[in-house]
């Protein structure tokens with residue numbers, strides 16, 4: 241920040257305020273995390289200066305010897321982490337990784353079977369306002385009304401009825417194990433590709449806490465910044481040489497230009513961290529924390545979609561509390577607890593209002609919080625849901641006390 245302040249006071253001031261926000265808030269957005277100082281340093285480095293269109297050893301620019309080293313290390317570590325034979329570390333984001341997979345496997349207008357956005361899917365899986373939904377024939381699958389879990393028999397019925405070219409398994413707001421093996425059996429029945437988007441659960445997959453999409457999926461996409469705890473970015477994985485060649489061509493020159501080598505360096509650093517035993521221990525705590533938080537919410541009279549969680553996130557149902565997701569997100573923000581409103585299955589409210597809240601434990605676990613804090617945080621959220629404005633003063637006080645006990649980013653690293 242010191243260096244930035246010397247040339248740009250305005251941006252330095254805003255960045256400082258955002259740092260304080262991260263330090264002083266309980267961060268429960270399920271798709272966020274706090275990267276290590278090493279990951280952050282790689283991102284903010286001189287590698288941003290280098291153009292390197294192409295791939296290691298085959299670039300369209302001179303001077304790529306050292307970024308080649310960086311990208312090759314990133315690719316090799318990604319393959320090791322996910323136990324597969326192909327990785328492309330160039331997608332600028334998770335959505336870009338998904339676009340690349342769609343472009344590689346499909347022709348415009350082809351049919352895709354994917355989880356409905358309002359039941360947990362992602363925009364890039366076929367929302368009508370997104371590239372995916374605008375260019376492909378999307379057939380959504382839904383959750384079982386009773387269990388609020390994926391209804392695999394229904395997925396199979398829809399696959400047989402619509403004969404998709406691609407079935408997409410993966411979600412942004414689904415708190416249960418995804419059965420990739422069953423998805424592959426369905427895909428094989430109708431001759432479809434199986435694509436797995438493991439953006440949310442990548443860290444859990446690495447730690448063996450969620451079944452791997454391999455050997456079942458033909459293509460796997462992920463972000464690198466959620467449970468994986470790397471820089472903001474995307475990653476594509478596969479286990480087949482021909483598929484790898486096709487995916488490489490699709491990313492570059494298909495639809496991206498120069499790769500972000502500073503971000504790729506940060507991905508490599510994060511992958512090294514993810515190969516450690518410490519990372520597996522962290523992921524185990526993420527899941528334990530989620531399960532404890534879910535228990536605390538339930539003990540305090542709050543209902544969850546599907547009744548609980550197997551992973552790092554859960555969805556709170558607000559329908560019986562006469563309040564919307566939008567209002568609770570706002571009230572929790574005032575108390576310095578950060579969450580996002582989220583549609584729940586068969587939500588009576590619009591997507592910008594919703595009847596749900598999504599919460600996840602990757603960030604608070606990185607800060608070092610454990611079961612004791614989760615029990616407390618569950619009670620604080622329930623207090624706000626039940627007592628609204630009346631609870632704000634007491635909740636703010638408790639949040640401040642918890643955050644002070646778990647410091648984030650020593651100021652001398654950032655300043």
Ligand code: PLP
Nearest residue numbers: 333334335362411412437439463
């Ligand atoms: N896929 C899933 C399942 C996601 O949850 C997300 C982001 O939340 C993405 C893809 C897109 O990632 P990005 O925001 O990097 O484009």
